[in-house]
Amino acid sequence: MVILNKIYTKTGDDGTTGLGTGERRFKYDLRVECYGTVDETNASIGLARLHTETLPELHAMLLRIQNDLFDLGADLATPEGDDKPEYEPLRLTESQVTRIEGDIDALNKDLSALRSFILPGGSAAAAALHVSRTVARRAERLIVQLAETPGEHVNPSGMRYLNRVSDLLFVAARHANAGGKDDILWVPGENR
Numbered sequence: 001m002v003i004l005n006k007i008y009t010k011t012g013d014d015g016t017t018g019l020g021t022g023e024r025r026f027k028y029d030l031r032v033e034c035y036g037t038v039d040e041t042n043a044s045i046g047l048a049r050l051h052t053e054t055l056p057e058l059h060a061m062l063l064r065i066q067n068d069l070f071d072l073g074a075d076l077a078t079p080e081g082d083d084k085p086e087y088e089p090l091r092l093t094e095s096q097v098t099r100i101e102g103d104i105d106a107l108n109k110d111l112s113a114l115r116s117f118i119l120p121g122g123s124a125a126a127a128a129l130h131v132s133r134t135v136a137r138r139a140e141r142l143i144v145q146l147a148e149t150p151g152e153h154v155n156p157s158g159m160r161y162l163n164r165v166s167d168l169l170f171v172a173a174r175h176a177n178a179g180g181k182d183d184i185l186w187v188p189g190e191n192r
Contacts, residue, residue, distance in 0.1 A: 020078030020089060030146050035076040037139035041165070042069040044132040051125035051176070058172055061103045065165055068096055072158050076143070080153045092158040100164045107171045111180045118174070119184040125176035126183075133169035140166060 016024040017032055025032055045062050052059045071090055078089040120130030140162045147154035174180040 020074065021081070030142065030149060031076060031079065031152065034139065034142045034146050035073040037135070037142055038069055038073045038076065038162070041132060041136045041139050042066050042073075044128070044135045045069070045169075048125065048128035048132050051123070051128050055125070055176060058107065058175060061107075061168070062172070064103075065100070065168070068092070068100075068161065069165070071096070072161060075155050075158050076146075091155050092161050094157050094160075097157055097160045097164060100161065100168055104164065104168045104171055107168070107175045111171065111174050114180075114183075115185075117186040119186055120173070121184050122173070122177035122182040126173040129169050129173035129176060133166050133173065136162060136166040136169060 015027055017027050018024055019031070045066055049059060049062050049066075052062060072092050074090040075092050080089075120134075121127050140159070143154055143159055143162060146152050147159060174183055177183050
């Protein structure tokens with residue numbers, strides 16, 4: 001259980017933040033950048049959800065993803081290593097990856113096949129979902145960089161989950177665009 005009685009602790013005034021293990025790292029540390037960008041992804045999905053209330057199935061999927069992204073942030077904030085936390089760390093699981101794959105398939109089943117890349121936009125919901133997709137992709141790039149950093153460990157299920165999140169957001173944007181009918185197709189070289 002999380003209890004937040006006091007929001008400001010002053011412990012970060014020196015430019016550091018505490019990981020779940022108790023270790024202090026600079027706020028610009030790659031691991032902190034990773035879970036901060038996952039948090040940014042989560043916030044952008046919260047904004048996108050304001051435009052999906054008329055799509056209850058998608059709205060519920062996005063809420064589940066927001067909760068899972070908090071799990072991913074907790075996972076990233078508690079790295080495996082010699083400094084063991086006093087509690088069992090929360091880790092993303094393969095069942096969460098499998099569930100989001102099912103969500104992607106459910107949203108994708110009625111979409112027409114793409115014959116071109118699409119431009120972000122169409123409906124307000126689709127535009128917001130495309131913004132969330134690009135933030136998720138940035139978070140994914142950072143997490144892959146962290147995983148490739150000597151001495152750092154990243155939960156492979158968390159990496160797979162975030163990859164699926166950006167896939168789902170792409171499909172969700174098409175779903176929000178009247179099942180893809182309102183997608184705006186890229187026309188290569190159209191304005192030359």
